[in-house]
Structure formats: structure tokens, C-alpha cells
Amino acid sequence: MLKINNLHAGVEGKEILKGINIEVNAGEVHAIMGPNGSGKSTLSSVIAGKEEFEVTEGNILFQGEDVEEFSPEERAHKGIFLSFQYPVEIPGVSVTNFMKTAINETRKAQGLEEMPANEMLKKIREKSELLEIDRKFLSRSLNEGFSGGEKKRNEIFQMAMLEPKLAILDETDSGLDIDALRIVSNGVNRLRSKDNAVVVITHYQRLLDYIVPDFVHVLLDGKIVKSGGAELAHELEEKGYDWIKQEKVSN
Numbered sequence: 001m002l003k004i005n006n007l008h009a010g011v012e013g014k015e016i017l018k019g020i021n022i023e024v025n026a027g028e029v030h031a032i033m034g035p036n037g038s039g040k041s042t043l044s045s046v047i048a049g050k051e052e053f054e055v056t057e058g059n060i061l062f063q064g065e066d067v068e069e070f071s072p073e074e075r076a077h078k079g080i081f082l083s084f085q086y087p088v089e090i091p092g093v094s095v096t097n098f099m100k101t102a103i104n105e106t107r108k109a110q111g112l113e114e115m116p117a118n119e120m121l122k123k124i125r126e127k128s129e130l131l132e133i134d135r136k137f138l139s140r141s142l143n144e145g146f147s148g149g150e151k152k153r154n155e156i157f158q159m160a161m162l163e164p165k166l167a168i169l170d171e172t173d174s175g176l177d178i179d180a181l182r183i184v185s186n187g188v189n190r191l192r193s194k195d196n197a198v199v200v201i202t203h204y205q206r207l208l209d210y211i212v213p214d215f216v217h218v219l220l221d222g223k224i225v226k227s228g229g230a231e232l233a234h235e236l237e238e239k240g241y242d243w244i245k246q247e248k249v250s251n
């Protein structure tokens with residue numbers, strides 16, 4: 001589904017990603033961990049196509065297509081979802097209305113008709129029940145006065161509604177409390193399927209107790225220096241990152 005080959009990317013002439021290789025297949029969950037400043041958020045931004053970052057070498061293939069020429073919107077329409085992609089507050093636009101617009105824009109980009117109102121309502125009902133989202137919440141203005149946990153809930157709701165093929169959840173800065181952690185993990189687990197893939201970027205091994213990854217990758221100074229199974233996250237929790245840095249030096 002996603003294949004990243006020798007990706008070098010940076011901002012304003014500064015190289016941040018220095019040769020990343022990852023392959024994510026449908027049905028898999030990958031976790032990316034690594035110390036502050038190692039390039040985790042940059043990687044998610046580059047995959048989503050944020051314009052301030054420049055790819056200088058290598059490529060990103062999504063379902064066999066090089067995404068280089070696609071705008072962030074086009075990537076979203078093709079099925080790449082990045083958490084916190086729409087953090088803006090929009091007074092007067094409800095969570096539901098924002099979602100209807102997002103869904104219909106995606107359908108339009110795919111050459112489909114707008115989703116009929118009854119189908120949309122059914123989907124909203126189904127997904128909000130699945131994620132235990134209160135009706136009142138759906139009529140609130142988007143992100144306006146949302147608490148951290150509510151923002152998370154809204155994000156996971158967006159993900160549930162849009163049904164992306166690849167969801168990238170960058171949880172490094174989101175200050176997840178226990179409640180938000182539960183919301184994210186339950187939501188992701190309920191939405192996991194053999195047809196989609198999830199990349200979770202996190203500092204917290206705790207999150208990976210709930211969303212059990214198939215692969216864990218350690219990013220250090222713009223490179224993936226170690227990959228393993230879920231047990232690697234436990235090892236990192238216990239030993240920190242220094243041993244990996246040392247392993248790297250001695251190799």
C-alpha cells in the first residue's frame with residue numbers, strides 16, 4: 001500500500017529525513033518511535049504532502065503511484081488520512097456539516113455523486129455509535145472550545161467517516177490523557193481491517209499496549225535504525241534510546 005524508498009526530505013535547505021525505507025501493507029499497523037527531533041512528524045507531514053517540506057531524493061509510492069505530484073487534498077482524496085490535518089476552528093460549522101462536506105468532496109474527486117442525505121445520516125449514526133459519540137457533540141462548531149479529548153474524538157470520527165486506506169496518527173504532541181488514549185485506541189481498533197493500514201507515531205509505549213502494532217520502527221536522526229515487532233516498544237520503554245544509538249555507532 002505504502003512504499004517509501006530512500007526518502008530524503010527537509011525544510012529550507014536543512015535535511016531532516018536522511019534515507020527512509022518503509023513498506024506498509026494492507027492490514028498492518030506500524031508504529032514509529034524515536035527521540036524528540038528525530039524526524040517523526042516530518043515524515044508524516046511529507047507523506048501527507050505538506051508544502052513546506054521538500055523531497056530531495058527517493059520517493060513515496062501509495063498504491064503503486066508516486067505521490068510527488070499530488071497536493072495534500074489529492075492525497076487525502078486517494079485515501080491518505082493524517083491526524084490533526086484540520087485543526088482549525090470553524091465557528092458556525094458543525095462537526096457533522098464539516099464531515100458531510102469532506103465526504104462529498106472526496107466523492108467528487110473520485111467522480112462519484114454526492115452521498116444521498118439518508119445514507120449520510122445512516123453512516124453518521126453508525127459511526128458515532130461505534131465510537132460512543134454523543135449526538136450533542138456532532139452539532140457543536142468544529143474544534144471551537146474543544147478539549148484535547150474532544151479533539152481526539154472528532155479526529156477519530158473523521159477517520160471513521162472517511163474510511164481512509166492509510167491512516168497516519170501522529171500522537172507525539174497531542175498530550176493524550178488516559179481518556180484520549182482510550183478513545184484513540186478503541187477507535188483505531190474498531191476501524192482496523194484487512195483492507196486498511198495504520199501508521200501510529202508515538203512516544204508512548206502505553207498506546208501500543210492498546211493498539212498492538214505488527215511492526216515498530218525506531219527513527220533516529222532522520223533514519224530508521226531499528227525495526228522489530230511489538231516487543232521492541234517494550235524494550236525501548238525499559239531501556240530508552242541510548243543503546244540503539246550505541247549499537248549504531250559500533251556498527
Ligand SMILES: Nc1ncnc2c1ncn2[C@@H]1O[C@H](COP(=O)(O)OP(=O)(O)OP(=O)(O)O)[C@@H](O)[C@H]1O
Nearest residue numbers: 011016035036037038039040041042043052172173
Ligand atoms: N517547519 C520547520 N522548520 C524548521 N525546522 C523544522 C521544521 N519542522 C521540523 N523541523 C526540524 O526538524 C527536526 C525534526 O523535527 P520533527 O518535528 O520531525 O521531529 P519529531 O521526531 O517529530 O520530534 P518530537 O518527538 O519532538 O515531536 C527538528 O530539528 C525540527 O526542529
